[in-house]
Amino acid sequence: MKLSRPFYEQSTIDVAKQLLGKFLIHRHADATLVGRIVETEAYLGPHDLACHAAKGRTKRTDVMFGAAGHAYVYFIYGFYNMLNLVTEAKDYPAAVLIRAVEPVRGIEQMKQNRKNELLHHLASGPGKLCQAFAIDRSLNGADVCGKVLYLEDQGGSMPKFDATPRIGVDYAAQWKDKPLRFVVRDSKFVSQR
DNA sequence: CAAGAGATCATCT
DNA sequence: GATGATCTCTTGA
Numbered sequence: 438m439k440l441s442r443p444f445y446e447q448s449t450i451d452v453a454k455q456l457l458g459k460f461l462i463h464r465h466a467d468a469t470l471v472g473r474i475v476e477t478e479a480y481l482g483p484h485d486l487a488c489h490a491a492k493g494r495t496k497r498t499d500v501m502f503g504a505a506g507h508a509y510v511y512f513i514y515g516f517y518n519m520l521n522l523v524t525e526a527k528d529y530p531a532a533v534l535i536r537a538v539e540p541v542r543g544i545e546q547m548k549q550n551r552k553n554e555l556l557h558h559l560a561s562g563p564g565k566l567c568q569a570f571a572i573d574r575s576l577n578g579a580d581v582c583g584k585v586l587y588l589e590d591q592g593g594s595m596p597k598f599d600a601t602p603r604i605g606v607d608y609a610a611q612w613k614d615k616p617l618r619f620v621v622r623d624s625k626f627v628s629q630r
Numbered sequence: 631c632a633a634g635a636g637a638t639c640a641t642c643t
Numbered sequence: 644g645a646t647g648a649t650c651t652c653t654t655g656a
Contacts, residue, residue: 478648480648487648488648489648492642495641495642496641496642497640497641497642511640511641511648512639512640512641513639513640513647513648513649514637514638514639514646514647514649514650515637515638515639515640515647515649516637516638516639516649516650517649517650519648519649521648534648536648562649562650563648563649564649564650565649565650568650574640603648604648604649605647605648605649606648608647609648628649629650631655631656632654632655632656633653633654633655634652634653634654635651635652635653635654636650636651636652636653637649637650637651637652639646639647640646640647641645641646641647642644642645642646643644643645643646
């Protein structure tokens with residue numbers, strides 16, 4: 438069952454937790470790429486110093502201020518794209534970063550995209566995931582309740598997970614230690630280093 | 631195995 | 644002109 442807009446309109450932390458175990462699907466060219474989400478991070482809004490929107494509304498963060506259920510894709514370090522899902526109400530800038538998935542379908546295509554044969558190196562990090570799933574800034578602002586890029590609940594209970602501080606946000610003062618990163622317990626497909 | 635550097639660019643000051 | 648929600652490779656022990 439495809440996740441619809443109201444799912445993304447919930448509180449960002451709830452969305453981040455509930456996304457664990459859901460399936461990310463990208464219908465791209467000939468291939469359908471599918472992965473099971475095993476790691477997410479919540480970026481809570483304008484007061485969260487680790488959230489890009491803490492610096493205000495700019496061209497880059499504009500999508501986060503829009504309606505829930507859209508993709509916020511941005512480019513960083515000159516190399517990598519990051520995939521986020523916009524949450525909460527319109528004009529409230531919050532999002533969930535998808536950090537890692539377990540490859541399920543389209544694995545051959547992912548290996549080609551990544552130029553890497555090892556299953557647990559295909560999408561075990563936000564930059565790798567976008568490479569494997571052929572996600573770039575052309576998808577920024579895309580509706581994830583549509584037909585190209587979307588998420589599915591395929592049943593089953595929510596996996597057991599741990600909450601830890603977010604990665605790479607040491608600059609965020611008192612926000613850097615908040616347990617807003619959620620990882621599926623015992624998954625081999627979470628981000629590595 | 632851990633640590634460090636380099637790659638490379640959109641965005642903001 | 645600086646910097647970052649990263650990854651890979653190289654180095655050294």
